[in-house]
Amino acid sequence: MTTMPTTSARGRGGDSAGVWRAVIRRPLGALSLAYLAVVATAAIAAPWLAPYDPTATDLSHVLSMPSADHWLGTDRLGRDILSRLMYGGQVTLLGVLQAVATVLVLGVAMGLASGFLGGRVDRALNWLIDVVLAIPVIITLLVVLAVFGTNETAAMVTLGVLGAPGLARVVRGVTLAVRQEPYIAAARVAGLPSSYIVLRHVLPRCYGPIIVQASLFAGVSLLTETGLGYLGLGVQPPTPTWGGMVADASQVIDQQPWMLVPAGAVIGLGILAFGLLGDVVRDATGQRGKRAASTRAARRGTLRAEPAAHPASAEPAALLSVRGLSVALPTAQGTTTVVEDVDLDINPGQTVGIVGESGCGKSITGRAILGLLPAGGTIASGSIRLGGDELTTMTKAELARLRGRKIALISQEPLAGLDPVFTVGQQIDELVRRHDRLPRRHVRARTLELLTAVRLPDPEGVAARYPYQLSGGMAQRVVIALALAGRPELLIADEPTTALDVTVQAEILDLLRQLQGETGMAILLITHDWGVVADLCDRAYVMYAGHMVESAPTEEMFDVPLHPYTAGLLRSSPRLAEPGLPLPAIEGTVPEPRDWPAGCHFAPRCPLATAICREGAIAVAKPEENRRTKCIRFDEVRRGEGHDGAGTLARR
Structure with a gap:
């Protein structure tokens, strides 16, 4: 367990109590x-x-x-x-x-x-x-x-x-x-x-x-x-x-x-x-x-590990179906599109991963689904349907009633998502009261049941602790318990293992797999780690500069990528590196949304790009059943051309 001096007030109304204690001293x-x-x-x-x-x-x-x-x-x-x-x-x-x-x-x-x-x-x-x-x-x-x-x-x-x-x-x-x-x-x-x-x-x-x-x-x-x-x-x-x-x-x-x-x-x-x-x-x-700010900074330092032409209608069996989603955010230069024409499907009980470099729009896509865009952000176009409900036309009150019950979130910084003033038990209690409407005497029993479900030893002891008294792995389990309080049908996990060490990462992934089997919920996993995708996901979506450039069943994507960006990411994965050889990397960086090229957004970094790729929008191709790629040269990518054996490394 991490130990650090307390900076939070204790108990219900603890912030004012802490102020008065400081005054009396x-x-x-x-x-x-x-x-x-x-x-x-x-x-x-x-x-x-x-x-x-x-x-x-x-x-x-x-x-x-x-x-x-x-x-x-x-x-x-x-x-x-x-x-x-x-x-x-x-x-x-x-x-x-x-x-x-x-x-x-x-x-x-x-x-x-x-x-x-x-x-x-x-x-x-x-x-x-x-x-x-x-x-x-x-x-x-x-x-x-x-x-x-x-x-x-x-x-x-x-x-x-x-x-x-x-x-x-x-x-x-x-x-x-x-x-x-x-x-x-x-x-x-x-x-x-x-x-x-x-x-x-x-x-x-x-x-x-x-x-x-x-x-x-x-x-x-x-x-x-x-x-x-x-x-x-x-x-x-x-x-x-x-x-x-x-x-x-x-x-x-x-x-x-x-x-x-x-x-x-x-x-x-x-x-x-x-x-x-x-x-x-x-x-x-x-x-x-000042003490709280320094403690938060120290805590972050401790926890951080090194690290389409879319179908006209939703899939009939899909729990979540996103079609033509475009998101715009305010910038100093005016409103800028940061996610463009995104399609995404998740079936009940399925685990789907979104992979890509930082700045590609993965988290913004997740926040758009949740209806929690940053201030000034808007859904410029598109449809988001969850279990038959159109989320883009819902009012704030209707979305608030949906969150926690049908859709929930766990984030990459679990401690930041916990209120430092209240104990773990108090924070889970309030969600249990909200979602289950249980009598007060039964609320804590349900809270302890949730803490037990996420494999926390001594649930009663954990319930009495404050967030600063939790290790990173314990905090992530608490956040998962909070997310499960409303029995959601869809769980969005935004980089859930990034701030954890390798051993704890494996435990959290195993826990998610177990909970999914017990509850039948679907999981949307946002990550940059191919190992996490391979371990947990049934289907993977690859995102680059606001576009979904490829989607496929996970095993098929690992075996044969059909977009040069996917192949490049797989080729540069440390897990697939050749011993003794330099780790291959994709040249260049992800462009800012205001600097997106007119054609394929990956064209400036792609060795297979042609004049056609740079001139206009690229349509989504369907080279195989259940596969999509936003590339006109997917056959060359399939053969491993232009990436110095990317396909071979990917298949390994």
Whole structure:
């Protein structure tokens, strides 16, 4: 098992708990929290702790200094200052609470919606935020008080409404960053609804910035509430308020300056405590973020191993049938096609592999099938049918209901697909509850059953661990268990063994083979490793520069490739290298989508290319039953011409 220091918070709601623990460890943070807790407790418990009624007068002790009878002295009517401070805290802190609650509800909701949903929602909310930020706060509060009289609740709620856009912008920024995390995509693929993902996986990452902003805004609210009380625009006498006590003290400051000290000190220290608390939380979350980033980088370093003219209709027996699929992504130069005219069929219980160099469009094809293209990506044309359902015309909600139940994903970086805040058991539990609707007492039993199915020793112990406590192989098994939670008919495995050592690779492939036999699910395997294809796949598709250039039963493709790119890949495989001889390689590199040639995309690297290959699109040929190739010279490739014995090496 890999061992590394923990950087994640523990348990449900662990991110905020971790923030508070980090704050308490800092002296200023602990002092600020302690002061605010004492003040709040005194205000709440005033009916039991206050020595006098806050409105009771004692004309024999007017403007007295602190004494045994009156610990903080009395005001000009002989009222006990300590009692009035405690009761006044109820009014003042309630006003602060109303403003902060309003800013949290509106600001967090607007920020999460804007950052997570994007598009028109983001533009509309940003416009609204800009409008509200342009409204002058003080003038608006005075207008509200003029309309509602001395209704302090209306004033403080209005203050919260006017302060919400500032928090919304901060939350939006954090949400935009978190939305790109792999575990968010994994949650979508698992079939979790957007609302659940936002509340369970996005919102906890915003706790630090939210606490900072809320703390600073609480200080502003305290200053505003006491200012309104000082001006006589808030709660009216004889009800005590801190601002009203400052106003009373200002009228007799020449007779008794001490009277200003208790209320002024409580207000000043309160504002200071809120400000310090915000600074401490900011510093604490900043350091935790840096440690988490360095841990993720170290973890990635530890885990990474060295390494057509299509038919008009889908195959009748196909579980998944892709026809004429073209995908476009936004670039600095505009929208660019990155996958073009792709056909693909997978039958129930079949394992199909997509092979090709990096940058050929394999993963984008898989994401298009899942409906999880990068921001701005679109399916320009084509059809994707899964079990009779047309995926390209489905709404986001319909696709979300499909994921996890009919189609699931495992990725090449399993740890990146696991939420670091929750235990393995908690993450599988939520999918079991989502897909099976089981009573809570049966959920963990199903979770342990899934962990047992993926051959994890001590399932209960693994369920209690956090992702950072897992080795690469264990994490991949957990991700497979997550994918199986909804009993999918199709599993898309995107480079599932790339980050694992050779021994663990073999175990994961054997596990996939066993699970497929037990569940009958189909597997779409995206890889660059011919050994994985040979070991697991019934049929292979070869992809180059956005095109499917060849497809065939795996054994036939290994025996006799019919496209020069396939032959070149097989010839350059280390598994097929001649001992003592240099490893043959295909000259050149995969072109960027914007640099694709007009004809065959492989023509610039192909020794068999002719003028015809470079002039226009190449049709898909069907040289044999159940075989396809996007090459006009497949007969020469069959004979091994142009590749220095590629066919012979391939057949080996």
